[in-house]
Amino acid sequence: MRKKRILITGAAGFLGSHLCDRFIKEGYHVIGMDNLVTGDLKNIEHLFPLPDFEFYYHDVTKFIHVAGELDYILHFASPASPIDYLKIPIQTLKVGALGTHNCLGLAREKKARILVASTSEVYGDPLVHPQKETYWGNVNPVGPRGVYDEAKRYLEAITMAYHTFHGVETRIIRIFNTYGPRMRLNDGRALPAFIGQALRGEDLTVFGDGSQTRSFCFVDDLVEGIYRLLMSDYSEPVNIGNPDEISLKDFALEVLKLTGSAVKIVYKPLPVDDPKQRKPDITRAKELLGWEPTVGRAEGLKKTYDYFKMLPKEELVKQPKTFESR
Template identity: 85%
Template sequence: MAKKRVLITGAAGFLGSHLCDRFIKEGYHVIGMDNLITGNLKNIEHLFPLENFEFYNHDVSKFVHVAGDLDYILHFASPASPIDYLKIPIQTLKVGSLGTHNLLGLARAKKARMLIASTSEVYGDPLVHPQTEDYWGNVNPIGPRGVYDEAKRFQEAITMAYHTYHQVETRIVRIFNTYGPRMRLNDGRVLPAFIGQALRGEDLTSFGDGTQTRSFCYVSDLVEGIYRLLMSDYAYPVNIGNPVEITINDFAQEIIKLTGSNVKITFKPLPTDDPKQRKPDITKAKELLGWEPKVSREEGLKITYDYFKSLPKEDWDVLPKEFKKN
């Protein structure tokens, strides 16, 4: 019997690479696709010798062709951190709109089931706490974060349209803050930013007064939730994240303690439209998927810190090379 085949876009990114690992482990033939605008081949180079893995350097905003049968498509191609989508706003919008359209067309042609990676950012700076899937959000479409937020909101809308009008089997995961090995230290998100600063012996930068909250989910828990959602028969959005909430200031103290750094917390103004609270209501994931996170923040942070600490020191730098000014 032929192996089932899955296409994973954004395969060289943080989440995409972990999904490639999971589907290889489950016995699938995995086709990875990434244009490497923010992804890194180092994340998947261990898969290249495998017979069940193939990789295409391709921008899904352009026409996507995959020969042969396809059973599943997981669309994870998108810049996901502020430092990326503020630098490449047009590409961010295109991968969420044109890219999603192209892949939905492919799913329809191949009769494949497609899962899209949406985000808690569709809730914007929420007026409802914790965030449930039936909350429509509080998003500024023309603010600096709008290029990412609205790309994801459009992605959900066109996915549901293909499901409704073309009967394409679709799944929508709304991903909350996730962390683990293969994140970029310099991607602008709070966890790698704090650890990077601690490794360099710099004070940790907290924006606003540090009382805003986040909820951090370890990557293996997230991948398990995504896998269960893909295999379920539920077509509407499902929150996958860890509901254990912490303030940024308390989180900074955890990082200082974890790294043993002799640094302080400094404060800068809160960026425009930065969410004040972020916590998933995971009732739906528990009921529909039998899923909830297993890895404690203490355990996950230690694994993540050990990974970052093992990187070459040039990777501890504060900005990606391609974003530096000459």
């Protein structure tokens, strides 16, 4: 019996690498694809000796060719942190538009089911709380975050167009803040930033007054939600995230307690269009997928902190990549 084959774009990234692990474990032949702009081969090098894993070094904004049959596609190629998409705005827009178009074209050609990674950022700075999938969002298309927000909104629109016009089997996941091992310490997001600062003995930087909220989901829970959504028969967007909401100030205090660091919290001006609150309504995921998170923040934070503590010292001070926009 032929093994099912799945293409995972963004395979060397934080989420993509965990998805490669999951589908190898499920008995699939996994084809990982990444141009390594923000991904890192170290995240998947343990898979290279396996006969059921292969890696394509490729930019999905270029034409995608995969030989042979293909059953599923997971499109996770995209910068996902502010420090990245503010430095490479053009690539961010291109991967959301051209990259998604190419993946959908491949799915149509291969008659494969495709799941695309959208984000809670499609809700912008929300005027509805918690955020339901039926909420259309409050997004500034010309603000600094617009390159990411609108890239993902376009991703959803073209995915639904391929579903309704071409009959492609599509799934859309809206991912809320996710954390866990293999995150990059210097990617600009709150959790790795706080832990990295604590490990370096630096004060923790909180933007604004720290009252803005986030809801953090451990990566294992997210991967389970992705797997269930891919195997479902539902084509509308589905929120996957942990609704346990916390202010960034309180979250910084949790990190200080976890790390035992004696540093203090310092406050800096809030970035433009930074969302004031973020909490998923996961009713749809519960009802359709039987999914809800199982890993509490205390457990997930410890696992993540233990991972970061094991990193070489040079990783703690490593500066973010520099990019050229084209």
